[in-house]
Amino acid sequence: MDSSSSRELRIAERQKEMELNPSETRKLVDRCKQGENGAFDDLIRRYERKVYNFAYRLCGNYDEANDIASDTFVRVYNALGNFRGDSSFITWLFRIVTNVYLDEKKRQRSKPTQSLHEIIELEESIVQRQIEDPSPSPAQQFEKMERNELLQSAITSLPEYQRLMIVMYHTENKSYEEIAVILDLPIGTVKSRLNRARLSLREKLAPMMEHFQI
Amino acid sequence: MICIRAKELFSDYCDGSIDPAISVPFETHLDECSSCKTELTELRSVWLGINSMPILEAPSDFRAIVWKKIDAQANAEAAKTIKPWFKFSFKSYFKPALALGAFAIALFMLAPVVIPGNHTNAGLGLPWLGQSTAVKPVLNIAVGEPVIGNYEGKSWVNLPVNNTGSVPVSLNVDIQGTGVEKSAVHIDSPSGTNNMYHLTHVAPNLTTTLIVKTTWEQNGIVNSKVYKLKQ
Numbered sequence: 001m002d003s004s005s006s007r008e009l010r011i012a013e014r015q016k017e018m019e020l021n022p023s024e025t026r027k028l029v030d031r032c033k034q035g036e037n038g039a040f041d042d043l044i045r046r047y048e049r050k051v052y053n054f055a056y057r058l059c060g061n062y063d064e065a066n067d068i069a070s071d072t073f074v075r076v077y078n079a080l081g082n083f084r085g086d087s088s089f090i091t092w093l094f095r096i097v098t099n100v101y102l103d104e105k106k107r108q109r110s111k112p113t114q115s116l117h118e119i120i121e122l123e124e125s126i127v128q129r130q131i132e133d134p135s136p137s138p139a140q141q142f143e144k145m146e147r148n149e150l151l152q153s154a155i156t157s158l159p160e161y162q163r164l165m166i167v168m169y170h171t172e173n174k175s176y177e178e179i180a181v182i183l184d185l186p187i188g189t190v191k192s193r194l195n196r197a198r199l200s201l202r203e204k205l206a207p208m209m210e211h212f213q214i
Numbered sequence: 215m216i217c218i219r220a221k222e223l224f225s226d227y228c229d230g231s232i233d234p235a236i237s238v239p240f241e242t243h244l245d246e247c248s249s250c251k252t253e254l255t256e257l258r259s260v261w262l263g264i265n266s267m268p269i270l271e272a273p274s275d276f277r278a279i280v281w282k283k284i285d286a287q288a289n290a291e292a293a294k295t296i297k298p299w300f301k302f303s304f305k306s307y308f309k310p311a312l313a314l315g316a317f318a319i320a321l322f323m324l325a326p327v328v329i330p331g332n333h334t335n336a337g338l339g340l341p342w343l344g345q346s347t348a349v350k351p352v353l354n355i356a357v358g359e360p361v362i363g364n365y366e367g368k369s370w371v372n373l374p375v376n377n378t379g380s381v382p383v384s385l386n387v388d389i390q391g392t393g394v395e396k397s398a399v400h401i402d403s404p405s406g407t408n409n410m411y412h413l414t415h416v417a418p419n420l421t422t423t424l425i426v427k428t429t430w431e432q433n434g435i436v437n438s439k440v441y442k443l444k445q
Contacts, residue, residue: 052273057267070276151260151263152267170267195224198225198257199257212256
C-alpha cells in the first residue's frame with residue numbers, strides 16, 4: 001500500500017520546506033512574551049502558510065480562510081502569555097484555528113446567509129449552488145471540474161468534525177495522536193471517526209470517480 | 215467477515231496499521247466481495263488525491279491584515295475606558311442629584327445658624343424658623359508655610375497668617391537654629407487677611423537650617439506644624 005509511504009515523504013518534504021524548527025519557535029515565543037512585536041511578526045511569517053492552508057481546506061473559501069487565519073493570529077497574540085508549552089506550539093496553534101473555525105461556523109448558523117459557494121447535496125452527487133451568469137467562462141467551468149476543486153467541495157460538504165479530522169490528517173499531515181490532542185478526543189474515537197469521514201468522502205465523490213484514476 | 219466490519223478496517227488497511235491477524239480474513243473478504251473491493255480502490259484514490267492537494271500561499275498582505283486587527287482591538291479596548299459624555303448613566307446622574315438634594319435640605323435646616331440676619335416665619339411650622347439669630351463669631355484662620363526672605367541686608371523668616379474670621383487667636387511660634395535672635399514669638403489676635411509676621415532675622419550669608427514650629431488653638435483643638443527651612 002503506497003498511501004502511507006507517500007504520506008511520510010510528504011510530511012518530511014513539508015517540514016523541510018517550512019523549516020518549522022521547534023526550538024527556534026520556542027525562542028520566538030519567549031521573545032513575544034517579553035512584548036517584542038518583531039518576534040510576533042516573525043512568528044506570523046513562519047506559520048501563516050500553515051494556518052492559511054488549514055483554514056482554506058476547512059472552509060473552501062479564500063475570504064473566509066483569510067478571516068479565520070488572521071483571527072487565529074489575533075487570538076494567539078492575546079493568549080500567548082498563557083501558553084505554558086505543555087503541548088507543542090503547533091498543536092496549540094491548530095487548536096486555536098479549530099476553535100476560531102468552529103466559532104465562525106456557530107456565528108454563521110446564528111446569522112444564516114446565502115453563500116455563493118454553498119454546497120447543495122443531492123441524492124446522487126454534490127454540486128455547488130449555481131448563480132446565473134450571463135457570460136460563463138469555459139475556463140471557469142473547466143476549473144470547477146478539476147479534481148482538487150471536486151475534492152475541496154466534497155471536504156467542505158462534510159460535517160464540521162469530520163472535516164476537521166480529514167484536513168488535519170490528510171492536508172496538514174497530523175498524526176492520530178496529534179489530532180486526538182488538538183480535538184481533545186481519545187485516539188480510538190479519532191480513528192473511527194476518520195474512517196467514517198473517508199467513507200463518506202468516497203461516497204460523495206463516487207459519481208465523479210473518473211477524475212480520480214491514478 | 216461481513217461488509218460492515220470490513221469497511222471499519224478500510225483506513226487501517228490503507229495506512230498499514232491493520233492487525234496482521236485480521237488482515238488475512240479481511241483480504242479474503244475482499245477477494246469474495248467485489249463491492250467492498252471497488253469501494254476500497256475508490257477510497258484509496260480519494261485518499262491519495264487529498265494527500266496531493268496543493269499548498270496555498272497566504273495573501274501577500276496577510277501580516278498587515280493581522281496587525282491591523284490587533285491595532286483595531288487595542289483601540290477598541292482603549293475607547294472602552296473613555297466614557298462618552300452623551301452616554302446617559304442613571305447611576306452617575308442619580309447619585310450627584312441625591313447628594314445635591316440632601317445638601318439643599320441640610321442648608322434649609324441650618325439656615326438660621328449660618329445665614330446672618332433676622333428670619334421671619336414662613337409659616338412652615340418649623341420651630342426654629344422666624345427666631346432672631348445673633349451673629350456668631352466665625353473661626354477661620356490659616357497659617358501658611360514660613361519662608362525665608364531678605365530685607366535690608368538681613369534674612370527674615372516670614373510667616374503668612376490668613377485670618378478672615380472674627381475670633382481672636384493666639385499664635386505661638388518657636389524657631390530653633392543658628393543665628394536666631396528671638397526663638398519664641400507670641401502673636402495675639404492676628405486678624406484680617408494675609409498678615410505677614412517677620413519673626414526673626416539671621417545673617418543673609420549664614421548657612422543655616424531653621425526649625426519653625428507654629429502652634430495655635432482653634433475650636434478648642436491645638437494645631438501644630440513644624441517646618442524645616444534652609445538658607
